[in-house]
Amino acid sequence: MISKALLKNIKTLELKKFRKESGLFVAEGSKTVIDLMNAGMKAEKLIATEEWISSHRITQNVEIITASEEEIKRASFLRTPQGVICIFRQPVFEIDMTAAQSNLSLALDNVQDPGNLGTIIRIADWFGIEDIYCSIGCADAYSPKTIQATMGAIGRVRVHYVNLEEFISSLKGKIPVYGTFLDGDDIYSTTLTPNGLIVMGNEGNGISDGCASLITERLLIPNFPTGRKTSESLNVSTATAIVCSEFRRRMK
Amino acid sequence: MISKALLKNIKTLELKKFRKESGLFVAEGSKTVIDLMNAGMKAEKLIATEEWISSHRITQNVEIITASEEEIKRASFLRTPQGVICIFRQPVFEIDMTAAQSNLSLALDNVQDPGNLGTIIRIADWFGIEDIYCSIGCADAYSPKTIQATMGAIGRVRVHYVNLEEFISSLKGKIPVYGTFLDGDDIYSTTLTPNGLIVMGNEGNGISDGCASLITERLLIPNFPTGRKTSESLNVSTATAIVCSEFRRRMK
Numbered sequence: 001m002i003s004k005a006l007l008k009n010i011k012t013l014e015l016k017k018f019r020k021e022s023g024l025f026v027a028e029g030s031k032t033v034i035d036l037m038n039a040g041m042k043a044e045k046l047i048a049t050e051e052w053i054s055s056h057r058i059t060q061n062v063e064i065i066t067a068s069e070e071e072i073k074r075a076s077f078l079r080t081p082q083g084v085i086c087i088f089r090q091p092v093f094e095i096d097m098t099a100a101q102s103n104l105s106l107a108l109d110n111v112q113d114p115g116n117l118g119t120i121i122r123i124a125d126w127f128g129i130e131d132i133y134c135s136i137g138c139a140d141a142y143s144p145k146t147i148q149a150t151m152g153a154i155g156r157v158r159v160h161y162v163n164l165e166e167f168i169s170s171l172k173g174k175i176p177v178y179g180t181f182l183d184g185d186d187i188y189s190t191t192l193t194p195n196g197l198i199v200m201g202n203e204g205n206g207i208s209d210g211c212a213s214l215i216t217e218r219l220l221i222p223n224f225p226t227g228r229k230t231s232e233s234l235n236v237s238t239a240t241a242i243v244c245s246e247f248r249r250r251m252k
Numbered sequence: 253m254i255s256k257a258l259l260k261n262i263k264t265l266e267l268k269k270f271r272k273e274s275g276l277f278v279a280e281g282s283k284t285v286i287d288l289m290n291a292g293m294k295a296e297k298l299i300a301t302e303e304w305i306s307s308h309r310i311t312q313n314v315e316i317i318t319a320s321e322e323e324i325k326r327a328s329f330l331r332t333p334q335g336v337i338c339i340f341r342q343p344v345f346e347i348d349m350t351a352a353q354s355n356l357s358l359a360l361d362n363v364q365d366p367g368n369l370g371t372i373i374r375i376a377d378w379f380g381i382e383d384i385y386c387s388i389g390c391a392d393a394y395s396p397k398t399i400q401a402t403m404g405a406i407g408r409v410r411v412h413y414v415n416l417e418e419f420i421s422s423l424k425g426k427i428p429v430y431g432t433f434l435d436g437d438d439i440y441s442t443t444l445t446p447n448g449l450i451v452m453g454n455e456g457n458g459i460s461d462g463c464a465s466l467i468t469e470r471l472l473i474p475n476f477p478t479g480r481k482t483s484e485s486l487n488v489s490t491a492t493a494i495v496c497s498e499f500r501r502r503m504k
Contacts, residue, residue: 122483122486122490123486126482126486127475151484153482156482156483189504222504228380230377230408231405234375235403241490241491241494242493242497245497246497246501248474249440252441
């Protein structure tokens with residue numbers, strides 16, 4: 001049974017303030033919950049129907065609370081609850097500057113939409129990008145909508161919140177810093193390195209002036225046919241997908 | 253002033269049933285509304301604040317209704333209304349089988365999420381794909397969420413609803429029919445043609461068996477490093493972006 005206190009606890013975790021204070025977050029759905037446990041994220045409380053519990057192998061030593069579908073529906077953030085809700089502890093990662101210099105990583109400058117952030121985390125996972133450096137103004141990686149959109153990838157990608165300008169400055173001159181601009185060089189024919197930092201900007205305003213001034217390689221995703229009247233830009237997660245794909249294509 | 257009847261009329265257009273009956277849809281926000289008018293979509297009623305009307309050039313002969321911000325807020329489908337709401341007539345397109353054979357086009361097999369559909373329409377616009385063939389079960393291209401996500405691209409891409417299996421069958425043998433599968437051929441090193449049909453599948457289930465059996469070229473977007481344990485798939489709009497980018501890269 002879900003006690004009143006637990007229900008309230010889950011509900012508060014929809015808000016960033018309470019996630020920050022408690023260091024906890026909520027994940028829902030079999031795939032996401034199982035993926036996060038397998039990835040080693042610390043589960044604190046698992047709330048599920050009897051049916052769910054009997055049909056899934058729970059790989060962590062976690063407090064299990066059996067609940068009815070009705071109770072789960074009340075606690076869920078989803079329109080279509082999926083039989084399992086799990087409270088996890090947010091992992092804390094130290095930034096590894098050696099990794100930042102030798103790997104390909106993403107930096108997000110004020111990406112606001114939780115769905116976009118989640119989709120970008122999933123893209124990073126697919127393309128073996130292990131670290132994402134988010135500006136403080138980015139959406140929270142542990143909001144229910146972001147977690148949902150990552151489809152479990154949040155367990156395999158490290159998301160760091162940093163003063164992004166300072167962070168990029170600390171790498172400048174050591175590795176290429178890439179960004180996409182409408183007046184950049186055609187990404188398909190520009191040299192792309194196996195290491196570096198790819199900066200992606202805000203949904204409405206793109207990359208901020210402060211970060212833009214630190215970018216050493218300006219890239220363009222050309223539209224087709226080039227110069228045709230078209231949308232003025234691509235959605236940030238769409239652009240991230242195309243850029244990451246092109247970097248990885250070169251490394252085959 | 254927005255009359256009660258008009259307010260009700262706008263609200264009903266959130267539902268597919270009423271959009272279908274009336275052949276109308278609602279678009280909001282300066283960029284989208286202006287883009288659709290410039291693209292030649294027939295505007296029926298434009299509802300905007302005095303300030304908006306005085307600061308924008310309206311290029312169509314349309315009934316203009318002045319409203320207060322408060323009224324627009326009541327009528328809007330958005331959390332942050334943007335000063336303008338416009339009722340448009342849904343365009344009707346005939347399918348041009350010659351174009352379908354000579355161009356690169358997209359086919360969507362039960363793409364359910366309106367946001368994904370809108371993002372895919374925006375991607376098509378960017379990459380000069382003029383026709384999207386949707387199965388009857390796809391999300392509605394004229395739902396407010398889809399329109400919002402297209403950012404005006406819905407005015408430049410023709411979306412057709414068809415019996416997708418029949419449609420693909422009618423093209424089989426005439427052009428390559430592409431689809432992405434986890435056991436397909438590496439898209440980066442496979443021959444891609446300048447014309448053809450790219451089939452993208454449902455968010456949870458991928459391409460249906462019926463459509464899959466009609467696909468002649470099975471593609472894979474490889475993860476990195478190949479074979480690493482990662483997300484099991486990419487979001488459908490993410491995958492569409494990568495596939496379209498790779499087709500267009502080859503045509504430079």
